[in-house]
Amino acid sequence: MSSSLEKNMLILRSSDGEEFIVPEVVAVMSKAIKNMVEDECASNTIPVPNVDANILAMVIEFCKKHDESEAEAASDLKTFDSEFVNRGQEALYDLITAANFRDVKELLDALCQNVAEMIKGKSVHHIRIQFLGYQLFEILTSNFIWNIWCDRDFD
Amino acid sequence: MVTLGRGNKEKNIRAKLEPNLPNLPEEIILNILSRLPLKSLIQFTCVSKQWCSLIQGFAKSIQRKKVFVCIDNSINSIDEEGHVESILEPKEKFPTHFNLEIFGSCNGLLLILISDDLFLWNPLTRCSKKVMTSVHRGYYAVSGLCFDSSNNEYKVVMAIIHDSTNYGGKFVKIGSFRNKTWTSVYEFPYHVCSMISGPVVNGYLHWFVFKESSDNFPSHQIIYFDPRIDEFKEVPMPQPKHVDGYTILGLGDLNGCLCMSRFNHSSCIFVGNKVEVLVMKEYGMESSWIVLFSIEYLPGKIYDYFVPLCSTKNDEVIMKIFTGLKGYIRAYNPNDNSHRDILNFTYRCSLEAIMYEESLVVPPDYNFETEESEEKE
Numbered sequence: 001m002s003s004s005l006e007k008n009m010l011i012l013r014s015s016d017g018e019e020f021i022v023p024e025v026v027a028v029m030s031k032a033i034k035n036m037v038e039d040e041c042a043s044n045t046i047p048v049p050n051v052d053a054n055i056l057a058m059v060i061e062f063c064k065k066h067d068e069s070e071a072e073a074a075s076d077l078k079t080f081d082s083e084f085v086n087r088g089q090e091a092l093y094d095l096i097t098a099a100n101f102r103d104v105k106e107l108l109d110a111l112c113q114n115v116a117e118m119i120k121g122k123s124v125h126h127i128r129i130q131f132l133g134y135q136l137f138e139i140l141t142s143n144f145i146w147n148i149w150c151d152r153d154f155d
Numbered sequence: 156m157v158t159l160g161r162g163n164k165e166k167n168i169r170a171k172l173e174p175n176l177p178n179l180p181e182e183i184i185l186n187i188l189s190r191l192p193l194k195s196l197i198q199f200t201c202v203s204k205q206w207c208s209l210i211q212g213f214a215k216s217i218q219r220k221k222v223f224v225c226i227d228n229s230i231n232s233i234d235e236e237g238h239v240e241s242i243l244e245p246k247e248k249f250p251t252h253f254n255l256e257i258f259g260s261c262n263g264l265l266l267i268l269i270s271d272d273l274f275l276w277n278p279l280t281r282c283s284k285k286v287m288t289s290v291h292r293g294y295y296a297v298s299g300l301c302f303d304s305s306n307n308e309y310k311v312v313m314a315i316i317h318d319s320t321n322y323g324g325k326f327v328k329i330g331s332f333r334n335k336t337w338t339s340v341y342e343f344p345y346h347v348c349s350m351i352s353g354p355v356v357n358g359y360l361h362w363f364v365f366k367e368s369s370d371n372f373p374s375h376q377i378i379y380f381d382p383r384i385d386e387f388k389e390v391p392m393p394q395p396k397h398v399d400g401y402t403i404l405g406l407g408d409l410n411g412c413l414c415m416s417r418f419n420h421s422s423c424i425f426v427g428n429k430v431e432v433l434v435m436k437e438y439g440m441e442s443s444w445i446v447l448f449s450i451e452y453l454p455g456k457i458y459d460y461f462v463p464l465c466s467t468k469n470d471e472v473i474m475k476i477f478t479g480l481k482g483y484i485r486a487y488n489p490n491d492n493s494h495r496d497i498l499n500f501t502y503r504c505s506l507e508a509i510m511y512e513e514s515l516v517v518p519p520d521y522n523f524e525t526e527e528s529e530e531k532e
Contacts, residue, residue, distance in 0.1 A: 116190035
C-alpha cells in the first residue's frame, strides 16, 4: 500500500488500527505530526495513539476543510466550525483531548469556543457536575439532597 | 432500610450526572474561560479552588483601573474614560447604611470602616466580608491595606496617634486577617500629616509624613511599608525647587508608578507658585522623578488635598481636590493644561475617593455557600 502512495501523502493509523490516507499539508495542521515529519522520524505510516478511528476521521475532516478553504471567506469557515463542533457534541471530550494531544490549534479553539457558549449562563452546580463529576456531587448530596430526602422520609 | 434506599438513590443520580468533560488540562480550561464574559467568570470562581485561582490569574491580565467615589449615601465608580457609574452594594449588605470610611485599597479589594468594624469588599464581584474590629477608637489614624506575598495574606497597617503620650502617643498597629490579631510596633519616628490612605505601588504601601530634620524644620517625606518584613522605609525624594522645601498634597499610582503632588514653598510672593504633579518613573530611583504637569497656585485658593487617583485612556489624570469647603473629582490634561470636572461637591467633608483595580480577588475566608444559597432563592 505504501509503495503506491503518492509522495505528498501520509498514512495515519488510529489507536484501533484503522488507516487514513491524508495529504501531508492536512496532516501537518497537527503540530505534533508536523514535528514528527520535520524530524524525519516518521515512516510512511504515522501512529496516532489515544485517538480512535471515529474521532480521527472527524479531526481529519475538520483539517481538510480548513486546508481547502484557506482562500474562502472567514465567515463561511466560522459557520462550518460551529456546525462541526456542534455535531461533535457526543464526542466533545474525545475531540478536545485529541486536538490537545495532537496540537491542532484551529480545532482546539473552535471546541473551546463551543464549550464556552455551552456553559455561559449555566449555574455553578451545573459546571461542577460537567467538569468535576460526582466527587463533588457527593458532597452536595450529603448536604442538600440527602437532607431533603430525609425530611421527606420523616414526614 | 434507610441506608439501602439512600444508596440506590445516589446511584441513580450519579449515573445521570457523570461528568462529560472530566480532568481537562489547565490550559484547556483557561482557553475556555478566556472566551467567557466577566459575569460568568465571577460566578464560576466558586466552582472549585482550581477554577478560582485560574480565573483570578486570568483576570489579572485584563485588569482595569477605576476610581471609587463615595459621598453621603451614594457610591460611584469612575472608569478610565471618565464615565461615572453607580456601584451596587455588596451581596451581604453592610450593617448600617453607608457611613463608611475608606481605609485602603489593594488588588481590587477595598478596606472599609463601618462603625468599628473593618470590612474587605470587592466592588466588582460584590463580595464582602467583615475581617476585624478596629483598634483606633479615640485616636487619629492613618491606614492602609497591603498584601504580604511571602505569607500570602492581607494586612492592615495603622499609624495611631494621640495628642497625649499617656495614651501611647504615636504607634503602629499591624492587623493580620488570618490570625485576627493586632501587633504593635512602637518605633514610628514620624509625624503623620494626612489621614488619607496611600497607594500600594510595587507591593509596598505608601504614606507621606513629616520628618524631623537636623535644622529642626520638618520636611515632608514619603515612606513605604514592606508587608513581608513589617517595616517602614523611606522613598528617595526629588530635590525641592526652592530652599524652603515643599508640602506634599497627595500620593497616587499612575500606571504603576508612584506619583505625588507638591506645593513648593517660596518666600518670594512674586514668583508664580505652582502645584506640581511628579511621577517616579523608576521605582526607588531619586533621579527618575519627573514633573508631569503643574498648575498655577492662585492666591486665596488653598488646596488642602490634591490627590492623583488614576489616569484615563486619553492621558488625563483624575485628581481628588479639596479646596475651602468644596471637593472636586477633576481630570487634568497634562498635554494642554486644560481640566474638566467629573464630579463636584459643595461640602467636601464626607467625600472619599480611592483608586482600585477591578479584580476577581475574593476576601479571605469568604463563604461561597451562603452566596450559593442566595442564588437559589
